[in-house]
Amino acid sequence: MKDLTVAEVRLTPILVADPPLLNTQGVHQPYTPRLIVEVVTAGGATGVGETYGDTKYLELARSFARRLPGHPVSDLNGLLALAGALPLDGHRTDGSVDVGGLRGVQTADKLRLSVVSGFEVACLDALGRTLGMPVHALLGGKVRDRVEYSAYLFYRWAAHPGGEAAGSDDWGAALDPDGIVAQARRFAADHGFGSFKLKGGVFPPEEEVAAVRALAGAFPGRPLRLDPNGAWSVETSLKVADELRDVLEYLEDPTTGTPAMAEVAARAGGLPLATNMCVTTFPEIAEAFTAGAVQVLLSDHHYWGGLRNTQQLAAVCRAFGVGVSMHSNTHLGVSLAAMTHVAATVPGLEHACDTHYPWQAEDVLTERIAFLDGAVAVPDAPGLGVTLDRDRLDALHRRWLADDGSMRDRDDAAAMRRADPRWKTPSVPRW
DSSP: OOOOBEEEEEEEEEEEEOOOBEETTEEOOSEEEEEEEEEEETTSOEEEEEEEOSHHHHHHHHHHHHHOTTOBTTOHHHHHHHHHTOOOTTOOOOSOBOTTTTOSBOOHHHHHHHHHHHHHHHHHHHHHHHHTOBHHHHTTOOSOSEEEEEEEEEOBOSSOTTOOSTTOOSOOOBOSHHHHHHHHHHHHHHHOOOOEEEEOSSSOHHHHHHHHHHHHHHSTTOOEEEEOTTOSOHHHHHHHHHHHTTTEEEEEOOSSSHHHHHHHHHHSTTOOEEESSSOOSGGGHHHHHHTTOOSEEEEOHHHHTSHHHHHHHHHHHHHHTOEEEEOOOSOOHHHHHHHHHHHTTOTTOOSOEEOOGGGOOOOSBSSOOOOBTTEEEOOOSSBTSOOBOHHHHHHHHHHHHHSOSTTSSOOHHHHHHTTOTTOOOOOSOOO
């Protein structure tokens, strides 16, 4: 057996081009920070992971990386224990809402788990490469050969406010129902997506209701979702639920906080509510599930602490009769591969997973992951089944090095102020 202890850890912060996608907080910046984690074993295997690259994550990842040499990549429980013991002195966690993930309030534990997730994936990748086994086999085996994903629709501008070339594309603006339907048609034609999620909270609710109605007319019977990221009051949420109950698969985070979500769920006439904001850690589950606030939980291995924690979360959801799917933030192919492996192992995954990947024109892989009929085939190659493109990785890292610091932390409100200097992050409920 080859030596499975960690001999070296390489951290590569990068900036990835991002389109001008709108949400309730503002607009995506021209570049999004990500962190590529490589774990090299004494036996010569290299595993790769990906997570958030903002400064607070990078600082903690560097602390964690210094503790990892000599640790076996197979000791994943020990990996979590190492992360839990990381001191946060000097690392920023202020209790505010996490802008990049729009996933509720930041805490020290969330920060640690978001960092360790990238290392866990890298360790699993290295272990799989050493043993000649795919990651899904290390997680207990796949229960499906393909994982379905949903088209992620955004209101968007044609270009970034400052006119940067980064993230430029030929999509054009989408600021009304016709623009959203055109976007959905292109996603369906290019990738075969059969379900559609609209990022809301951007325009008054009646405009977003009209966009969903237009989607229902263009794609009759297809699963539709609307996610305003907690921007509405309870009464506004109930009004939208009443108007769209017949066409929505679920309504995601219409309002903020478990008590408000529970009130909406109780009065929404059976329309399921989903979340990636009010339940983002295990301690938050009991209140939300016993109150009936959530009918679908959107996991995200990045901030739940990795792939095994995602499996544990799915098991808890099954015990409570809560559906499960996956949340997405701006991510590259390494994260998409990890999502696909763990989703392949989760029984009862009845909802297509979210993904931003089609929006990302840049990647760090030698070959982009393809969607066929809206799904990704589960790889059976050793590890994650992906290969880093060193030239691409180096180019995106050089961009990070050249940045003056303005893009190294995602800030959608700051990006919006380039177009509207008076813009402030809206208080909630916005409507």
